[in-house]
Amino acid sequence: MNTDDILNAIMAVDQALAAHEAEIESLDRAIGDGDHYINISRGSQVAVAMRGELAALSPDAALQKLAMKLLSTIGGASGPLVASFFMGMGKAIKEHNSSLADVAAAFAAGVEAIRARGKADLGEKTMLDVLIPVSRCFTELTAAGAEPRLIFKELKQVAEQGMLSTRDLVATKGRAAFLGDRAIGHIDAGAKSSQVMVSAVCDLALQT
Amino acid sequence: MNTDDILNAIMAVDQALAAHEAEIESLDRAIGDGDHYINISRGSQVAVAMRGELAALSPDAALQKLAMKLLSTIGGASGPLVASFFMGMGKAIKEHNSSLADVAAAFAAGVEAIRARGKADLGEKTMLDVLIPVSRCFTELTAAGAEPRLIFKELKQVAEQGMLSTRDLVATKGRAAFLGDRAIGHIDAGAKSSQVMVSAVCDLALQT
Amino acid sequence: MKKFINKVNDVLVESLSGFAMAHQDIVQLHLDPHFVVRANKASNKVALISGGGSGHEPLHAGFVGYGMLDAACPGHVFTSPSPDQMLAAAEAVDAGKGVLFIVKNYAGDVMNFEMAAEMLSVPNATVLTSDDVAVENSTWTSGRRGVAGTVIVEKVVGSLAETGADLAACKALGDKVNQRTGSMGVALTSCTVPAAGRATFDIGDNELEMGVGIHGEPGRRREAMRPADAIVADLVAAILHDLKPAAGAEVLLMVNGFAATPLMELYLLYHSAEKLLKAQGLIVSRSLVGNYTTALDMAGASITLCLLDDEIKQHWDSPVHTAGLRRGC
Amino acid sequence: MKKFINKVNDVLVESLSGFAMAHQDIVQLHLDPHFVVRANKASNKVALISGGGSGHEPLHAGFVGYGMLDAACPGHVFTSPSPDQMLAAAEAVDAGKGVLFIVKNYAGDVMNFEMAAEMLSVPNATVLTSDDVAVENSTWTSGRRGVAGTVIVEKVVGSLAETGADLAACKALGDKVNQRTGSMGVALTSCTVPAAGRATFDIGDNELEMGVGIHGEPGRRREAMRPADAIVADLVAAILHDLKPAAGAEVLLMVNGFAATPLMELYLLYHSAEKLLKAQGLIVSRSLVGNYTTALDMAGASITLCLLDDEIKQHWDSPVHTAGLRRGC
Numbered sequence A, B: 001m002n003t004d005d006i007l008n009a010i011m012a013v014d015q016a017l018a019a020h021e022a023e024i025e026s027l028d029r030a031i032g033d034g035d036h037y038i039n040i041s042r043g044s045q046v047a048v049a050m051r052g053e054l055a056a057l058s059p060d061a062a063l064q065k066l067a068m069k070l071l072s073t074i075g076g077a078s079g080p081l082v083a084s085f086f087m088g089m090g091k092a093i094k095e096h097n098s099s100l101a102d103v104a105a106a107f108a109a110g111v112e113a114i115r116a117r118g119k120a121d122l123g124e125k126t127m128l129d130v131l132i133p134v135s136r137c138f139t140e141l142t143a144a145g146a147e148p149r150l151i152f153k154e155l156k157q158v159a160e161q162g163m164l165s166t167r168d169l170v171a172t173k174g175r176a177a178f179l180g181d182r183a184i185g186h187i188d189a190g191a192k193s194s195q196v197m198v199s200a201v202c203d204l205a206l207q208t
Numbered sequence C, D: 001m002k003k004f005i006n007k008v009n010d011v012l013v014e015s016l017s018g019f020a021m022a023h024q025d026i027v028q029l030h031l032d033p034h035f036v037v038r039a040n041k042a043s044n045k046v047a048l049i050s051g052g053g054s055g056h057e058p059l060h061a062g063f064v065g066y067g068m069l070d071a072a073c074p075g076h077v078f079t080s081p082s083p084d085q086m087l088a089a090a091e092a093v094d095a096g097k098g099v100l101f102i103v104k105n106y107a108g109d110v111m112n113f114e115m116a117a118e119m120l121s122v123p124n125a126t127v128l129t130s131d132d133v134a135v136e137n138s139t140w141t142s143g144r145r146g147v148a149g150t151v152i153v154e155k156v157v158g159s160l161a162e163t164g165a166d167l168a169a170c171k172a173l174g175d176k177v178n179q180r181t182g183s184m185g186v187a188l189t190s191c192t193v194p195a196a197g198r199a200t201f202d203i204g205d206n207e208l209e210m211g212v213g214i215h216g217e218p219g220r221r222r223e224a225m226r227p228a229d230a231i232v233a234d235l236v237a238a239i240l241h242d243l244k245p246a247a248g249a250e251v252l253l254m255v256n257g258f259a260a261t262p263l264m265e266l267y268l269l270y271h272s273a274e275k276l277l278k279a280q281g282l283i284v285s286r287s288l289v290g291n292y293t294t295a296l297d298m299a300g301a302s303i304t305l306c307l308l309d310d311e312i313k314q315h316w317d318s319p320v321h322t323a324g325l326r327r328g329c
């Protein structure tokens, strides 16, 4: 992986989020406060606008720079979480030419940074219900030397399952936690946006 | 006319107003502030409640007492006007056994008191567009010695015409004056309530 | 109609009672007849009394206290109070220097206060406020409505009265401020009178009423919803057309909410209006933003401009201690 | 959606700019990153900084000034501000005695302030407010929401900070006030986030949401509209169940409007609540009624009780000079 891949992924994520605007927005309206799409797309738009600046940087520096910008742009609960993800990933990634296994390790470091920041874990009806299973699967499949196309197809499925799994959960973190049982039956907005982003990056990888 | 007639008229007026609640209310909502029925019925209800007190008094004293009570009860534009009417009438009426001509003269004094208080005249789209023609007709017909039943029938018609005449007028007094031409096409609420009251008293007189 | 009320007939007394309980350090409530006076009666000053229909809170009872009113007479919702209220209030607050009535120019208020003034044995005078430029003055109507500018009149005259100025001086200053003040309002929704139980007027989801009155009286025109800057431009233009300030004149800019419009939007309107006035060469040196003259539960706002001079500035800036406005003490 | 706005993306900056223009004697606005500080920087005191999503005005920027906050960091509507705002604000207002962050307990606010606190080189501490009793505390959730009681924390700690008290003392008093404060709200209508353009939740013409959050989060239950006294009885019971005041305890009673509910109704609620508390043997010795912690354009209100002691009373009564609350100066 190189900086170009990051820039392409930014474009893909921004477009994919825009295509799911109504869905993400209505999920956060149902059991949150309705702004998750606005927050996350504010982030993806600023990332798109930064592509020129980032192009000159190495992947680790680019991810760190992106993280700081997202931290000051997104706000809300997702701001520090998304920023922590890229900070964690930026610290872990190699300076150049990371292998798929390197990327999986960096992804895992990013997810770990979200866990540390949000003090949440699997099963709390958050974005982690997508990201933790995706990260585990990514690590396992790369460790097992699986074929890249198979890995990305698999990750998309795992993301989808994780997203759907939040429907039946009671939330114990985030705004939906205020609802108790009333949150059951609704998919978590952050889980949905995470699944959309994971899918978009996998599709990109599958195209090339 | 004696105090008993006043007491009966109070009952008749209260009932007639209640029967026209929706109509009076919606007229004031269209070109006023929507409270004319509430104001005027607050007055008629307090008058009904006073019947015991009033019964012991002579007609002039009863009308004066009623006027002061209405003054402190109704509020709004109609409060001082209605109170002035009964003050004016109370000052002019004989102590006992007024003839129909006496009543017509007292009624005229009441209407004059409204004019003085409100500084309005015929054609300004107010209650006076009912009360002035009614008063003139009442005076003329009693002076001409007309038969009581004919007088009351005639007064009802004059009241109706006066009320309807306000539809095509521009208001120059009261809240509807703020509307300019936009008041055209709407009957004035105070003209309507006056017509309802005049009619109710005439019907009462026609029954007996 | 969804409102926090118990019985429609108890709204006024319960609300006044809550007001008096929450502000017992400032006011005292009398019932039957209803009026609100200062907790501590002032001495050796002209007594200022205002009043009018309820539903415009904090106007007027919220402005009873040091530096503003001595008493307020609240009528039923949107209905002028009656003369017995003004008489009882005058008796309670007269301090030997006469009574000044401050009355918004509506037929009902004018006639009820007039009758009280005629019956009152104490020397008295009346200032009629008529700052609403939405309705053009003309010789054959009863004239313009008194709206949010009334707050400025009450503040400025209230301050002068505390100095011991006489009745004539207080009336003169009130008339001057009124002449130098213009307002215009815009409604996004109707209000609902509790006793009526339904909206006073119908308005579409994409419409506004330009020039609306504080009782929901129709204004100059109904039009399609527009950006805030365009609305403000019309309001300000109408007021300036009326006040005709000299170039470089110093003004007080008030943005008044009708009750249901959030502070966030009121400040946005203020921003738009101040920019516009500055661009026209005026100096905005005093401001007031908030819900001061409301229209029950209406969404909407009005803009008021007052042409300042040294006397008005001095009395605008002076200390005041009321439930609705407080500074310097 | 009918609001006084120009472009949705400009609402925050235009509104903040209007706020700063209208109150230039009290505050100064910085943009990019956005924060509001006192017009005159205080010296030799702990710097108090609060912040949170916008849409709750006057909270928090309206409480910047002598006796309350040193700075406020406004986020986008209903969205926590970001750490760069807190860092810039802290740099601007630190006066050598450290920084106290006052943060409403929402995941976003907590995490953003936490990151700022970690990055900040100046000694600092945080008070988390969590007065909303609608959501029961439990070990496995992120805990209760911070709502209108935050105003009391800011006022009381703000007063202590002016005396030169140190960071630990300010934090301790803030935590104490928070523990002694409980709130619960009720919505009659939804709010509408400008960027979303439509109501956050649907609610029937005859329904209320009991226990609603200040972002329109659902509360304990949806129920049929009821008389004010019945609603107040439920709100007060929930708060008392949580606070468990001793017999004869002295309390501050706050009735807070969510923005679209008129003062007339808020005072009616106050009347109902004070009567009820008195009947239960409590002493209501302090009050606050008005729109202090709003929820954009929501119709509704909350009740807050704070169990007073001599220290809290002293700091509640002390002078304060902010755009949203002023007394004694």
Ligand SMILES: Nc1ncnc2c1ncn2[C@@H]1O[C@H](COP(=O)(O)OP(=O)(O)O)[C@@H](O)[C@H]1O
Pocket (backbone or CB within 6 Å): A028, A032, A033, A034, A035, A036, A037, A039, A040, A075, A076, A077, A078, A079, A081, A114, A117, A118, A119, A120, A125, A126, A127, A128, A173, A174, A175, A188, A189, A190, A191, D078, D079, D080, D107, D108, D109
């Ligand atoms: N502690 C946490 N750990 C992980 N994810 C969280 C946590 N709190 C919230 N989230 C995620 O953040 C999402 C909400 O983000 P957003 O709507 O942008 O912020 P806010 O809740 O402040 O409005 C939730 O749907 C959830 O997935």
Ligand SMILES: Nc1ncnc2c1ncn2[C@@H]1O[C@H](COP(=O)(O)OP(=O)(O)O)[C@@H](O)[C@H]1O
Pocket (backbone or CB within 6 Å): B028, B032, B033, B034, B035, B036, B037, B039, B040, B075, B076, B077, B078, B079, B081, B114, B117, B118, B119, B120, B125, B126, B127, B128, B173, B174, B175, B188, B189, B190, B191, C078, C079, C080, C107, C108, C109
């Ligand atoms: N100056 C006046 N002279 C005579 N009648 C008037 C005058 N002003 C108002 N009215 C009458 O009063 C009626 C309105 O009364 P009401 O609704 O009770 O008071 P308000 O206008 O204060 O709400 C009008 O419909 C009109 O008939």
Ligand SMILES: [Mg+2]
Pocket (backbone or CB within 6 Å): A028, A032, A033, A034, A035, A036, A076
């Ligand atoms: Mg959200």
Ligand SMILES: [Mg+2]
Pocket (backbone or CB within 6 Å): B028, B032, B033, B034, B035, B036, B076
């Ligand atoms: Mg009327």
Ligand SMILES: [Mg+2]
Pocket (backbone or CB within 6 Å): B033, B035, B076, B077, C053, C078, C079, C080, C108
């Ligand atoms: Mg009226």
Ligand SMILES: [Mg+2]
Pocket (backbone or CB within 6 Å): A033, A035, A076, A077, D053, D078, D079, D080, D108
């Ligand atoms: Mg949010």
